[in-house]
Amino acid sequence: MLAQAGIAARVVEHHAVFTVAESAVLRGDLPGLHCKNLFLRAAKGEGFFLATLKEDRVVSVNALARAAGWPKVTMASAEELVAVLGVTPGSVTPLGLVNAAPGQVQFALDAAIAEGPEPLWCHPLRNTASVAVAPRALRGFLESLGHTVTVVGL
Numbered sequence: 683m684l685a686q687a688g689i690a691a692r693v694v695e696h697h698a699v700f701t702v703a704e705s706a707v708l709r710g711d712l713p714g715l716h717c718k719n720l721f722l723r724a725a726k727g728e729g730f731f732l733a734t735l736k737e738d739r740v741v742s743v744n745a746l747a748r749a750a751g752w753p754k755v756t757m758a759s760a761e762e763l764v765a766v767l768g769v770t771p772g773s774v775t776p777l778g779l780v781n782a783a784p785g786q787v788q789f790a791l792d793a794a795i796a797e798g799p800e801p802l803w804c805h806p807l808r809n810t811a812s813v814a815v816a817p818r819a820l821r822g823f824l825e826s827l828g829h830t831v832t833v834v835g836l
Contacts, residue, residue: 683780684815687823692801692814699809700772702737714801714814717792719774720746721763722755730766731755733834734776734804735792741836749834750790768807775805776820777813784828793835796821 684691694712699705702718709716716737723730731752735741747755760771766787767778779787795802801814815823821831 684813684823687826689815689819689823693806693811694814695811697810698772705812708812712803712812712814714803715795715798715817716803717776717795719776719804721758721767721774721778722747722752723758723762724752725754725756727753729753730758730762730782730787731790732767732774732776732779732787733790733792734795735836736794739792739794739836746790746834746836749836750788750832752788752790769805773805773807773809775807776824777804777806779824779829780807780827782829787829788832789824789829790832790834791817791821793833796831796833 696708717734718737720733733746743755766782768781769778796817798817802817803812803814806813824831
């Protein structure tokens, strides 16, 4: 889908990585920005939220929610993750929004990533590969799918 949208991307296959710590061994082969992703749901009521943060960002989910203008949130379940983004735990990625209907998931992108000139590495819906894409191109791609990208300064 990225290629069809005219977006340059580099894909690197690797062993399965489930956490930021596990993926650290790949840094020499993947120069650029690295992220962590949080898939959340509203603590009360309905709504899903996805945040893509710089990998070393330390923030509580509710501080993140306040910064993004979201209600109080909690971690979504593995079942909700599969149902909404079509990915399993350890494979959460902003690219999972290709499987969500516009408006189904509110998306926040760390300003440290959104404004960065370096490519952003994230999973291409599976944790056995990483894809590098320019942050501005990622934003445009997600917006072309009908998803609003909220840039959050933390």
